[in-house]
Amino acid sequence: VSALAPLGQQMAPYACQRRTPLLHSNQPLTEALETLAEDAGFSGSEGRSLAFTRAASVLKALPGRLSALEELGPLPGIGEHSRRVIQDVLEDGVSVEVERVKLSERYRTMKLFTKIFGVGVRTASRWYQEGLRTLVDLQERNTKLTRQQQAGLRHYEDLNTPVERGEAESIGRMVQEAVQRFLPGASVTLAGGFRRGKPHGHDVDLLLTHPEAGREAGLLSRVVSWLDSQGLILYQHSQENSFALHEGPEPPGGRDVLDRFERCFSIFRLEAQGRLGAARGWKAVRVDLVVAPVGQFPFALLGWTGSRHFERELRRFAGHERKMVLNSHTLYDTRLNLFLPAASEEEIFQHLGLEYVPPTQRNA
Ligand code: CTP
Ligand code: MN
Ligand code: MN
Ligand code: MN
Numbered sequence: 001v002s003a004l005a006p007l008g009q010q011m012a013p014y015a016c017q018r019r020t021p022l023l024h025s026n027q028p029l030t031e032a033l034e035t036l037a038e039d040a041g042f043s044g045s046e047g048r049s050l051a052f053t054r055a056a057s058v059l060k061a062l063p064g065r066l067s068a069l070e071e072l073g074p075l076p077g078i079g080e081h082s083r084r085v086i087q088d089v090l091e092d093g094v095s096v097e098v099e100r101v102k103l104s105e106r107y108r109t110m111k112l113f114t115k116i117f118g119v120g121v122r123t124a125s126r127w128y129q130e131g132l133r134t135l136v137d138l139q140e141r142n143t144k145l146t147r148q149q150q151a152g153l154r155h156y157e158d159l160n161t162p163v164e165r166g167e168a169e170s171i172g173r174m175v176q177e178a179v180q181r182f183l184p185g186a187s188v189t190l191a192g193g194f195r196r197g198k199p200h201g202h203d204v205d206l207l208l209t210h211p212e213a214g215r216e217a218g219l220l221s222r223v224v225s226w227l228d229s230q231g232l233i234l235y236q237h238s239q240e241n242s243f244a245l246h247e248g249p250e251p252p253g254g255r256d257v258l259d260r261f262e263r264c265f266s267i268f269r270l271e272a273q274g275r276l277g278a279a280r281g282w283k284a285v286r287v288d289l290v291v292a293p294v295g296q297f298p299f300a301l302l303g304w305t306g307s308r309h310f311e312r313e314l315r316r317f318a319g320h321e322r323k324m325v326l327n328s329h330t331l332y333d334t335r336l337n338l339f340l341p342a343a344s345e346e347e348i349f350q351h352l353g354l355e356y357v358p359p360t361q362r363n364a
Contacts, residue, residue: 011058013076014321015313015364016354018061022197022363025065030056032089032098033082039101042110042121055082057309057364066090109133115160117152117267117286151235151267155284159267162200163285171204171268171287174232175223179208182222186210191304192288197360203286204268205304209297220262220291227268234284236266241291243329259303259328261296264289296329298342303328310357310364318352326352 012018024030037052054077059066069087072078078086088095101107106128112135113124132138135156138145145153152159168190176188189195192205208223210216220238227233243260268285292300303311318326324340325332331340331351340351349356 011061011075014317015054015057015061015310016317016357018364019357019361020057020061020310020364021361024060024062026059026062028093029066029086029089030059032085032095033059035098035101036085038111039107042107042114042125044121044125051079052082053309055079055086057313059086060364105133116149116156117159118146118148119152123149148235148237148265155234155267158284159202159286161283163202163204164200164273165194165198166273167270167283167285168194168201168204170273171270171285172206174227174268175206175208175287175289178223178226179219181226183210183215183219185212186216186219189301191290191301192306195305195359196307196363198363203288205288206290207297207300207304208289208291209294209300211294213293213295216291216293220264220289224264224266224289232269234267234269236264238262238264259290259300261300261328262291292328295341298345298348299326299330300328302345302348305359305362307362307364310362313364314352317354322352324352 033052033056037049037056040046040049040052058075058077066072066086067090069083069090072083072086085095085097088097109128109132110121110124113119113127113132114121116135127138127143132141132143135153137143138153172188172190179186179188187209189207189209190205191207192203193201194204208216208219210219224233224236224238228236239262241260241262264287266287266289268287270283270285272281272283290300290304302314315326318324318331323334325334326348331342331348332338333340333351342348342351346356
């Protein structure tokens, strides 16, 4: 029995009770499990997908490299199927099941299509069923595309080239500059994977707010129009705020509840940063802009920092263990029948009775 065993047994059941760093020692195992999670998602098996995601997430929080299945002990959240996969990778270096998935036409095609901005599992799956297999097929067969998907296809290569931290920071400054023009004192905060310390990401997530509640209204459309007039926006699609407190809290559980902030899903035109490979002089970059009133800002920041699995676990913990409803706007206590305000992420963790987990440890 190795030194890992007692550590494995101390593992808390919810990912939001654990510290999950960006770099960990079990990469080949988590990659295998996440491939199966992705593949299950591609066939609409959300439950199975979640089971593999949970298992991968537990391994990411282990303090060392796993060398034998027995070291895991009776860890929470690792089912029989996941254990088999782990064992195969530990013993043979690969899992035959995972390798088969990666080579399968369905997995490869679904991956290709879902990497188009605006294409989800449902659309990709329909195209696959119709016999489409390549991006050229989409064009040649005159597949009906939304404006968003057309933009996604046009910028496919750029949008599937990782965004570097420096690029994210440049875009943050561009937005900050635009924001200052229209609302001095407003702030722009980099959230998403970059806030968790990732060196690159698939997009840039920016949160806008102003220290005086209400002042942020109308800001986003002005900012986006101005950036557009400067030729910096290749695509954008905005949504108005549809959140109303009097509607009461959203029911806990269910699907990932999207928040209702005013937002803009966009593609920016970023001037090349003097790097190699930017022969064209610019690069298309996906940017999410979200506006939060200051009272909801800590909830928005927590919700938009991720990871997706960390968020899902926070909400599950809140519901199951505390009878509270957490979303990116508020925290509601259903036993006391009141909203619990917070001025920082730390206060939200306190309300939930959770030890604070800093952003860089939320890579669940
Ligand atoms: N999010 C959300 N509502 C959306 C989209 C995203 O609340 N409509 C949240 C997700 O919960 C996620 C965070 O915003 O935690 C960032 O999402 P995303 O950009 O998809 O993922 P990242 O973790 O930033 O990963 P990447 O580096 O690949 O962008
Ligand atoms: Mn199984
Ligand atoms: Mn992101
Ligand atoms: Mn995003």
